[in-house]
Amino acid sequence: MKLIKDITFRLFNGILQYSDLNNINWKPLINSIINTTSGFNLKLEHIGKYIRINSATDTIVSIDNPIFEIGSSVVFEQTGLGTITMFSDIDIINGDPTTIGQYKCIQIIKVSSNVWTAIGGTI
Numbered sequence: 755m756k757l758i759k760d761i762t763f764r765l766f767n768g769i770l771q772y773s774d775l776n777n778i779n780w781k782p783l784i785n786s787i788i789n790t791t792s793g794f795n796l797k798l799e800h801i802g803k804y805i806r807i808n809s810a811t812d813t814i815v816s817i818d819n820p821i822f823e824i825g826s827s828v829v830f831e832q833t834g835l836g837t838i839t840m841f842s843d844i845d846i847i848n849g850d851p852t853t854i855g856q857y858k859c860i861q862i863i864k865v866s867s868n869v870w871t872a873i874g875g876t877i
Contacts, residue, residue: 761773761774762774764780779825781825781827786803786804787803787804787805787806788800788803788804788805788806789806789808789833790805790806790807790808791807791808791809791834792807792809792813793807793809793813793814793815793816793838794815794816795815795816795817795818795819796815796816796817796818796819796822796828797819798819798821798822800828801822801826801827801828802827802828803828803829804829804831805828805829805830805831806830806831806833807830807831807832807833807834807836807838808833808834809834809835809836810834810835810836811836812836812837812838812839813836813837813838813839814838814839814840814841815830815838815839815840815841816841816842816843817840817841817842817844817845817847817862817870818842818843818844820844820845820867820868822864823864824864824865824866824867825863825864826863826864827861827862827863827864828861828862829859829860829861830853830859830860830861830862831857831858831859832853832855832856832857832858832859832860833856833857834856835856837852837853837854837855838852838853838860839851839852839853840852840860840862840870840872840875842870844868845864845868845869845870846868846869846870847862847869847870847871847872848865848869848870848871848872849871849872849873849875850872850874850875850876851872851875852875852876853874853875853876854874854875854876858874859874860872860873860874860875861873861874
């Protein structure tokens, strides 16, 4: 572990994580980049990833699994012309769940048991 300005870092199961001085809530930093050409159902293995979607048509990333922990986070980049939209039948997505254009990003963060916040998008 290394301490940098009140933040502690560690490598755990191959994922770089950070925490405050109390080391209670460890959160992953981006640990890899995934390139794809279509939407998909969000899975546990996507947490902490930077996902680039290169599609000519609009795509949907579905959140239909309630097992994500609070603090789970994923960043998406729209590399093609098609927008990326976050969608869920079981959870609430606050903020703007759709990307705003090519090479723009949106991040989703699970903030409570059935609520996600989307940052960087537009409706």
